[in-house]
Amino acid sequence: MTTEDPGPGPEAVRHVLERVFSEVWNYGRLDVLDQVLDEQFVAHGARDDESTKEALKTRVVQRRSELPNLRYVVHRVIVEGCWAATLWTGRGTPTGGFDMAGKGPQHFWGITIWRFTGSRIAEAWVLGDEASPG
Secondary structure (H helix, E strand, O other): OOOOOOOOOHHHHHHHHHHHHHHHHHOOOOHHHHHHEEEEEEEEEOOOOOEOHHHHHHHHHHHHHHOOOOEEEEEEEEEEOOEEEEEEEEEEOOOOOOOOOOOOOEEEEEEEEEEEEOOEEEEEEEEEOOOEEO
C-alpha cells in the first residue's frame, strides 16, 4: 500500500485555488502561477491533451485578450487530502478581433479536479462548456 500525500490542509488549498481564479484568471497576474504551481505541473482538458505551466500562462493571456472583463466565480470547493474539486462559472464580453466580438456577454461553467503536491498544484483536470451567449 502506498502512502498518499495528505496535502496542505483544506484552508490552505482553498486559499491557493482562490488565488488561481481571482488573481490569475480575473486579473491576469501570471506571476502567481509561479508561486502556486509545481514545476512539473500538467493540466488535462478537453481542448488539449496536456498543458504545462507555460502553456497555461499563454492560455490565460489569450482568454483575457478575448474577454477583457473576464470574471470567474467559484461556487464550491471540496477538499480531500491532496485532492480538491471546484465548481465555477465565468463570464465576459468579447471585443476586438475575437470571432465572437459583438455577440454580447458570454457565460460558461466548469468543474476542475486538482491534485496537490505539498502546497503546490501538481495536476488539474478541467471539464467545462464553451462560452455561450448569456
